[in-house]
Amino acid sequence: MTYIIGEPCIDIQDRSCVDVCPVDCIHEANRMLVIDPEECIDCGACEPECPVEAIYPEDALPEKWEPFVKINYAYGEGMDVVNELVESYATEHNVQNPPLDQR
Ligand code: SF4
Ligand code: SF4
Numbered sequence: 001m002t003y004i005i006g007e008p009c010i011d012i013q014d015r016s017c018v019d020v021c022p023v024d025c026i027h028e029a030n031r032m033l034v035i036d037p038e039e040c041i042d043c044g045a046c047e048p049e050c051p052v053e054a055i056y057p058e059d060a061l062p063e064k065w066e067p068f069v070k071i072n073y074a075y076g077e078g079m080d081v082v083n084e085l086v087e088s089y090a091t092e093h094n095v096q097n098p099p100l101d102q103r
Pocket of ligand 2: 005008009012013014015016017018033049050051052053054055
């Protein structure tokens with residue numbers, strides 16, 4: 001099992017999760033961060049840190065964010081692949097997450 005970062009992280013990227021990860025497995029893509037499922041030890045430390053509730057255990061990820069399983073796992077194929085998948089998801093779903101200071 002692993003943790004998955006979903007849609008709310010897109011264009012937010014405040015990195016609160018990065019500081020608490022004991023194995024440094026949260027990596028920065030162009031428009032969001034992703035968790036490397038190979039490195040994640042499933043400790044759950046990152047989940048409560050996220051101000052926009054973007055982080056879920058894989059088996060509890062809301063169904064509407066299913067594409068983010070593929071997006072996080074794509075880390076293994078390189079960030080270019082992650083970036084392409086995020087870009088096409090954001091376009092298809094017209095993602096416009098308001099900045100944190102406008103909530
Ligand atoms: S669950 Fe733990 S190991 Fe996995 S990304 Fe979060 S903080 Fe890192
Ligand atoms: S804490 Fe949440 S919004 Fe911030 S970088 Fe991590 S997953 Fe993205």
